Amino acid sequence: MAMASMLNVLVIGAGEINFGSVEGPWNHTLRLERILGPRLRVVGLIDVDEARATAALAPKLEAESQATRAAWSACRLFAAVADAALALSPEQIPQIAVVGAPPFARGSDVPGRDLELQLVSAFPGCALFVEKPVSSGPEDACWRVAKVLEGSRAIVGVGYMLRYLKAVQMMKKIITENSLVVMGTNARYVMAYEYARKPAWWDKTRSGGPIVEQATHFCDLSRYFGGDVVLPSVVAHVVQHSESPGQLSAKRFDEDAIPEENRLPRLTSATWKYTGGAVGSLTHVIALHGTxxxxxxxxxxxxxxxxxxxxxxxxxxxxxxxGTAGLETHIFTDDDPFHTELATFIDVVDGRRPSGDILSSYVDAIRTYELTWAIRRAGERSAVGYT
Known part of the structure; x- marks a missing residue:
């Protein structure tokens, strides 16, 4: 592909991951506009909620930037991949699909939850940028999807953007240059929950729970440095919502509407062994007020x-x-890992970089998914033992 050629992009999902929100830095379409500029042509937006898709598209068509308006001018709204496959002309066939739909809609071979399989069938050769976690369904289904993706030879990347941080890559470089062997990793994630007001997030049957859905980034960083995990070694303990330490005073929604067995643990503490001999640990806490x-x-x-x-x-x-008693400090004030991961992915699609520069493959992301589920299940087993 010539570097100056147009790039057809199909956007899956009209929600926050693709179009941004006031709560976080995610906004894939904004990064695509910045990276591709006049090369970007969004050929379609797929979402089952037509009103939401219309609302997401309107600001793009009315943007001050002429380049943004041009990029979205040919965008059509579809309810399903099959609709897009029937409607798009040969000149509109996407080279990239940005898969930002909720995890229950992907990572499986069950009809209706198989977006990746639908896409590689409808648009052979289309590269897939898939959000994390890879699914909310069974891990074995993810492996079946991975086999199909491998057979399709599609370029696939998964959005674990923290791997692309300059600080993370500095750590990797020092470890490599000094031939270090990682002894252990320790991840700590303390969430400010006051403005987490979506009941679905607090229901682990809908969101996957705080480890599968939120701590997945830190589980992935842990694996990025520690390597593969001996899954049977995972041990975890939790503070349940019903226990005295788990009472929260700043909730801004009615948790009573969620069945007790579906409510989130307030704290999860887990440890595990890596296959290389190192030890990993994670503490995730729902505790802080504010943002x-x-x-x-x-x-x-x-x-x-x-x-x-x-x-x-x-x-x-x-x-x-x-040889030093003190700490050297590096502060990164201008680093956008979302931009870096998408720019890297696009360079691979363009043939300017090798596929190995995509730091999170689909198979690698499944292994992170497996770790998050192993932690969740270990925590649930321990909770039963203490009730």
Whole structure:
């Protein structure tokens, strides 16, 4: 593909991950506009909710930027992939599909929950950028999807954007240059819950729960540095919603409407063994008020301690090296990992970079998904043992 050629993009999902919200930095369509500029041609927006899709498209067609209006001028709304396949002309066949629909609609071979399979069947050769987690369904179904994707030879990337942080890549570089062997990882994710008001998020049968749905990024970072996990080694304990430490005073919705067995644990503490011998740990807590989260990720190796603080906002990396008592500090004030991951993905599609530059493959993302479920299940087993 010539570098200056138009790139046809099909957007799946008219929600926050693709179009942004006041609650977070995600907004894939904005990054696509910035990266591709006049090359971008959005050929379709697929969402079962026509009103939501119409509302998402309207600001694009009315944007101040002429390039944005041009990019979206030919966009058509569809309720399903099959509708798009029937309606799009040969000149409109997408080279990239951005799959930002909820996880219950993907990662499976069950009809209606098989977006990836629908896309590679309808548009052979189309590259897929898939959101995380890869699914909310059974892990074995994800592996069947992976086999089909491998056979299709489609370029596939999964949106674990924290791997692309400059701080994370600095850590990786130091570990590689010094031939370090990771001894352990420690992830800590403390959520500010006051403005989490969607009842579906608090229902683990709908959201997957705080580990599968939210802590998935830190589980993925853990695997990125520690390697594959011995899943039977995972041990976890939880603070249940019904226990005294689990009572929350700043909820802004009615949790009583959710069946008790479906409510979220307030704290999950997990440990596991990596296949290479290292040990990993994760603490996820629903505790803080307001909007500011408290997140840290640590890596230990002989002579070295890395601490990544606030990776979602202004990442700070603290490093202790051999022969020093103090910490060197690196602050990254202008780093957009969403932009970097999408720009990298597009470069691979264009043939300017090798496929290995996509830092999160579909298979790798399934292994992270498996870890999150292993933690959730271990926590649920321990809770039963203490009731």
């Amino acid at each position: 500011t989260y408290d997140t840290e990720f640590e890596v230990y190796a002989d002579g070295y301690h890395f601490k990544l603080v606030d990776p979602y906002s202004t990442p700070k990396l603290y490093i202790r090296r051999p």
